[in-house]
Amino acid sequence: MTELPTRFARIAREVGRAGAEAARIALLVEEDVDPAAAADLFRHGDNDERRAILRALPRLRDPARFLPLAIDACRTSVVPVFEAIACDNPFPTTHFPDANFNQLVLKAVFVGVPLGRVVGLHTRLSPELSRMARDYAAERRAAGRSVPDDLALIAGGDA
Amino acid sequence: MRLFDPHIHMTSRTTDDYRAMAAAGIAALVEPAFWLGQPRTHVGTFDDYFASLVGWERFRASQFGIRHFCTIALNPKEANNPAVADGVMALLPRWLEKDGVVAVGEIGYDDMTPAEDKYLAAQLELAKEHQLPVLVHTPHRDKKRGTERTLAVLREVQFPEPLALIDHNNEETLPLVLRTDCWAGHSIYPDTKMDEARMVELVRRYGPARILVNSAADWGISDPLKVPKTAAAMRAAGIAEADVAQLFWDNPVRFFGQSGRLELAEDKPAADALFEGNSILRGQAAR
Numbered sequence: 552m553t554e555l556p557t558r559f560a561r562i563a564r565e566v567g568r569a570g571a572e573a574a575r576i577a578l579l580v581e582e583d584v585d586p587a588a589a590a591d592l593f594r595h596g597d598n599d600e601r602r603a604i605l606r607a608l609p610r611l612r613d614p615a616r617f618l619p620l621a622i623d624a625c626r627t628s629v630v631p632v633f634e635a636i637a638c639d640n641p642f643p644t645t646h647f648p649d650a651n652f653n654q655l656v657l658k659a660v661f662v663g664v665p666l667g668r669v670v671g672l673h674t675r676l677s678p679e680l681s682r683m684a685r686d687y688a689a690e691r692r693a694a695g696r697s698v699p700d701d702l703a704l705i706a707g708g709d710a
Numbered sequence: 711m712r713l714f715d716p717h718i719h720m721t722s723r724t725t726d727d728y729r730a731m732a733a734a735g736i737a738a739l740v741e742p743a744f745w746l747g748q749p750r751t752h753v754g755t756f757d758d759y760f761a762s763l764v765g766w767e768r769f770r771a772s773q774f775g776i777r778h779f780c781t782i783a784l785n786p787k788e789a790n791n792p793a794v795a796d797g798v799m800a801l802l803p804r805w806l807e808k809d810g811v812v813a814v815g816e817i818g819y820d821d822m823t824p825a826e827d828k829y830l831a832a833q834l835e836l837a838k839e840h841q842l843p844v845l846v847h848t849p850h851r852d853k854k855r856g857t858e859r860t861l862a863v864l865r866e867v868q869f870p871e872p873l874a875l876i877d878h879n880n881e882e883t884l885p886l887v888l889r890t891d892c893w894a895g896h897s898i899y900p901d902t903k904m905d906e907a908r909m910v911e912l913v914r915r916y917g918p919a920r921i922l923v924n925s926a927a928d929w930g931i932s933d934p935l936k937v938p939k940t941a942a943a944m945r946a947a948g949i950a951e952a953d954v955a956q957l958f959w960d961n962p963v964r965f966f967g968q969s970g971r972l973e974l975a976e977d978k979p980a981a982d983a984l985f986e987g988n989s990i991l992r993g994q995a996a997r
Contacts, residue, residue, distance in 0.1 A: 556804055556807075557804070557807050560804075560807040560808055560809070561807055563809050564809065564970065564971065568973065594757075594761065595757070595761065595804055595805075596761075596765075597764035597765055597768070597808050597809060597810065598764070598765050598768060598769060599809065600808075601765070628766065628769075629765060629766060629769040630769070631769065632765075632769075
């Protein structure tokens with residue numbers, strides 16, 4: 552069996568774990584996967600496979616086609632998978648509508664992902680994102696909890 | 711000492727259990743695919759279940775520093791459900807290719823029906839094709855006959871015995887398994903199956919070679935700390951430390967290591983490893 556799902560799954564055992572993500576991304580680009588194929592690989596993927604798909608999105612042909620997959624991926628509770636779309640990845644800042652981008656940023660703060668890793672954050676700052684940040688800071692203070700330093704990056708003034 | 715629970719159903723357990731297991735020394739575990747306490751009626755629910763075993767559950771375990779591996783199969787009980795059995799068989803090849811899938815299992819007998827015969831044989835062939843060991847459940851009822859029949863089937867299809875782990879043994883079935891080259895698992899339960907004191911006696915009598923001990927903890931009355939508790943019972947009974955280490959770490963590592971997919975070292979993908987070397991970005995960590 553040398554179908555794409557099999558080759559995609561096996562890569563780490565062929566090239567080693569260190570190079571697996573790069574090899575998976577290269578395979579997706581080479582195969583020119585379409586959104587249906589990418590969604591199928593994602594649904595049947597383990598955490599490493601899912602990370603590789605999300606990392607590959609900006610390099611695929613006509614990346615905007617993959618927006619539904621990228622938005623859905625943000626709903627994961629598996630932090631390493633969330634990081635693969637939220638961090639060091641230009642896809643969200645380029646393609647996400649405001650509502651989804653704001654949710655991604657706030658979720659990053661929630662799960663402790665540094666906002667410095669959200670690509671292009673400074674270009675997507677908005678009154679709504681600032682309001683969400685200030686409300687979250689207020690909620691934390693009301694609960695007697697610490698306010699994450701990163702909220703200052705998006706609060707547009709005093710968090 | 712690091713401990714290995716080679717059979718536990720963590721999807722049925724809480725984060726309190728994970729925390730207690732880590733605190734008691736459990737560093738790695740194998741979660742076999744099995745049934746969920748009530749029948750599934752759609753093939754798609756198996757797809758989601760297998761996805762959770764290689765995804766969500768693996769992450770849950772990692773939060774507590776526990777390495778999570780799994781086995782994938784159509785379980786013996788649901789092999790009797792014609793509404794899903796063939797559909798699940800069609801899903802298996804794809805899931806059996808995943809990293810961290812260290813055997814085909816649980817397969818074997820429950821009621822010893824013709825359907826169970828058929829899917830046991832078919833999944834032994836799948837294991838050969840995917841070069842994986844097998845984790846074989848033995849029945850609760852008519853256990854001795856079920857174990858004999860299991861061993862006979864392995865011989866008939868010429869399945870390599872060192873790649874077979876026959877599970878849930880007791881005083882009557884262990885000698886049958888040890889006469890072959892198969893490995894023998896034991897499930898330590900609060901009320902049924904095997905208990906700590908009886909397990910100590912079995913090790914005294916037969917030694918530690920090819921013997922595994924698990925909690926088989928699931929959604930029923932069971933105890934996810936039975937592996938550390940049995941290890942403690944072994945020490946209290948004067949079993950040599952080297953034998954304890956063999957039983958509770960080396961044996962499961964050797965058995966499941968035959969898959970070539972038992973990556974015990976925690977390693978991160980290259981991109982994040984690089985990133986974590988960057989102290990400037992790290993300084994912006996939210997907590």
